[in-house]
Amino acid sequence: MLYYLFTWLHENGLPGSGMFQYISFRSALAFVIALIISIWIGKYFINFLKKKQLGESTRDLGLAGEKEKDGTPTMGGLIIIAAILIPALLLCKLHNIYILLMIFTTVWLGILGFCDDYLKYKARKEREKEIARLKAINDLAGIEKLKVKSDKDGISPRAKLAGQIILGLLVGAVVYFHPDAKICEKADTKNAITPIESAIQISNSDVVNTHNVFDAPHHSTKTTIPFVKNNEFDYAWFTRWLGDETGKWSFIVYILIVVFIIAAVSNGSNLTDGLDGLATGTTSVIAVGIALLAYVSGNVIFANYLNIMYLPNIGELVIFISAVIGGCIGFYWWNCYPAQVFMGDTGSLTLGGIVAVSCVIIRKELLIPILCGIYLAEAVSVLIQRYVFKFRKKRHGLEYARAHRAFLMTPLHHHFQKKYQIKFQNKYSDESIQNLFVGRYESKIVQRFIVIGLLLAVLTLVTLKVR
Numbered sequence: 001m002l003y004y005l006f007t008w009l010h011e012n013g014l015p016g017s018g019m020f021q022y023i024s025f026r027s028a029l030a031f032v033i034a035l036i037i038s039i040w041i042g043k044y045f046i047n048f049l050k051k052k053q054l055g056e057s058t059r060d061l062g063l064a065g066e067k068e069k070d071g072t073p074t075m076g077g078l079i080i081i082a083a084i085l086i087p088a089l090l091l092c093k094l095h096n097i098y099i100l101l102m103i104f105t106t107v108w109l110g111i112l113g114f115c116d117d118y119l120k121y122k123a124r125k126e127r128e129k130e131i132a133r134l135k136a137i138n139d140l141a142g143i144e145k146l147k148v149k150s151d152k153d154g155i156s157p158r159a160k161l162a163g164q165i166i167l168g169l170l171v172g173a174v175v176y177f178h179p180d181a182k183i184c185e186k187a188d189t190k191n192a193i194t195p196i197e198s199a200i201q202i203s204n205s206d207v208v209n210t211h212n213v214f215d216a217p218h219h220s221t222k223t224t225i226p227f228v229k230n231n232e233f234d235y236a237w238f239t240r241w242l243g244d245e246t247g248k249w250s251f252i253v254y255i256l257i258v259v260f261i262i263a264a265v266s267n268g269s270n271l272t273d274g275l276d277g278l279a280t281g282t283t284s285v286i287a288v289g290i291a292l293l294a295y296v297s298g299n300v301i302f303a304n305y306l307n308i309m310y311l312p313n314i315g316e317l318v319i320f321i322s323a324v325i326g327g328c329i330g331f332y333w334w335n336c337y338p339a340q341v342f343m344g345d346t347g348s349l350t351l352g353g354i355v356a357v358s359c360v361i362i363r364k365e366l367l368i369p370i371l372c373g374i375y376l377a378e379a380v381s382v383l384i385q386r387y388v389f390k391f392r393k394k395r396h397g398l399e400y401a402r403a404h405r406a407f408l409m410t411p412l413h414h415h416f417q418k419k420y421q422i423k424f425q426n427k428y429s430d431e432s433i434q435n436l437f438v439g440r441y442e443s444k445i446v447q448r449f450i451v452i453g454l455l456l457a458v459l460t461l462v463t464l465k466v467r
Helices: 002-011 017-021 023-051 077-091 097-136 140-152 157-177 195-203 235-272 278-297 300-306 316-335 344-361 365-371 373-396 398-403 412-427 431-462
Strands: 222-224 232-234
Touching: 002 017, 002 077, 017 023, 023 077, 023 316, 077 097, 077 316, 077 344, 097 157, 097 316, 097 344, 157 235, 157 344, 222 365, 232 235, 235 278, 235 344, 235 365, 235 373, 278 300, 278 316, 278 344, 278 365, 278 431, 316 344, 344 365, 365 373, 365 431, 373 398, 373 412, 373 431, 412 431
Parallel strands: none
Antiparallel strands: 222 232
16 A cells, blocks of 8 residues: 555655665565564564463473463464565555465465364363363363363364365466466577666666567466476476367366465474474575565566576565565564464464465475475474374284384474483483473474574575576
8 A cells, every 4th residue: 555655656756755666675664564563563462362361272292391381372373464464465566466366365374274273262161161060070081081172173174174275276276367477488598688688678668678588478387396407397297198188278287286285385384383483483484585586586687597487577475475574573572482472373374375375476386395394394294103103003003103103203393302301301300300401402493493494495596596
C-alpha cells in the first residue's frame, strides 16, 4: 500500500519518494519493519498467551530439562505471520502474482497450523480435567491411557497432508498457467550482449530490453539443476514416452512434483522445530539464500552473467523474503534458549511452506536438498529410524530392535541431545547438574545446526558458478 502511495507522490514530484521504486530499499525497510513488529508484538503476545494458559504440553521423551518447558506459550507462529504480512502488504506490489501466491501460502498454512495447535490445546485442557477426575478415584490405568492418546491430539496427519496437497495443486497450476508467471531463456549465448550493454539498455528504457539476451517470456516446466553446465532440466523429460504429446501433458508431472516438494519441505520444517531457536535460526539462513537467488533471477544483468533463466517480475519476492528474515530473527529474540514462546505448527508449517513455494517460483527447487539440508537431515533421520526399527524387529525381534536403533532418538537434533544427556548422566549423579549441562548443550546444538545451515546456503549460491 505504501508502494502505491509513494509511487503517486513520486509522479507528483515529491522529493525522495522515488526511493520506493527500488527493490533494495523496500527490502531493507521490510526487514526492519518485520524485525520491529516481531520483537515488539512478541512481548505483549506472550503475556496474552500466558493469561489464556495457551501453553505447550511437552511429551515425555525422557530428555533432561524437558519438564521445565512444560507450559511455555505456543502458537507463537502468529507473531511471525503478522511480522511477514504487514510489511508485505505495505511495501510489495500487490498485483504481482508471485506476491499473491506467497500471501496465500502464508495465510493458508498459518490457518492449518493454528487449527492444529488450537485443537491440541483444547484436547490438553479436557485431558487435564479427566486426569484430575481419575486421580480422585485413583484410576492409574485410565491416566496412563490418556497420556498415550496425547500423541494423537490436533489435526490428523491425513488432514494436514490434504491441506498441503491443495496448496501444492494451486501453486503448481498458477506457476504453470498464469500469464505473468513466465520465464526467459538465453536466446543465443554466442550473440548475447554483455552485462554492461544490458545495463545501458535498462537505463535507456523503463522496460527491460531482453533483445539478443533472452527469448520472449513463455510458460515452461524447466528448472535449474545444480553442478551441470547447461543447468536447466525440463520436467517434460518424464513424459517423453508420449511422443508428440509430451509438451501437452508435461504440466501434470510438474504440478505433482510441486505438490511433493511443498508437502516434504513443510513437514521437514515441522520436524526441525524441536529445540529452542532451531527452526527460526535455520529458516533465517535459508531465507537469506532464497532472497539472493530471487534477486539474481529477477535481474537481467545477473541472470545474463550467471547464465541462468531470467524471471520477469520475480524481484518483488526479495521484499517478501526480507520480511520473512526479519520476522524469524525477531521471533528468535523470544525463542532462543530458554524459549519464552514456541512457534508451534502455526509457525513451522508456514515457514516450511514459504520456503518451498519460494524455491518453486524462482525455479530453484532442485537446490532444496542443499539449501534446506537441515530440514532434509531431520526428515531422513525419522524415516531411517522407522524403517530400520521395523526391519530389525521383523528379523531379530522387538527387544533387539529397541536395543539397536539407528539413532538414539529422532528427529536428528534429539539424537545429539540424548547423546549429551547420557554423557552427563555417566559423569554426574545429581539430576539438577545434569539438566544444567544438557541445557547448555541444547543451545550449542542449535548454534552448530545454524552454522551448518549457513555453509549449505553458501554452497547453494556457489552452484550457480560451479558447473
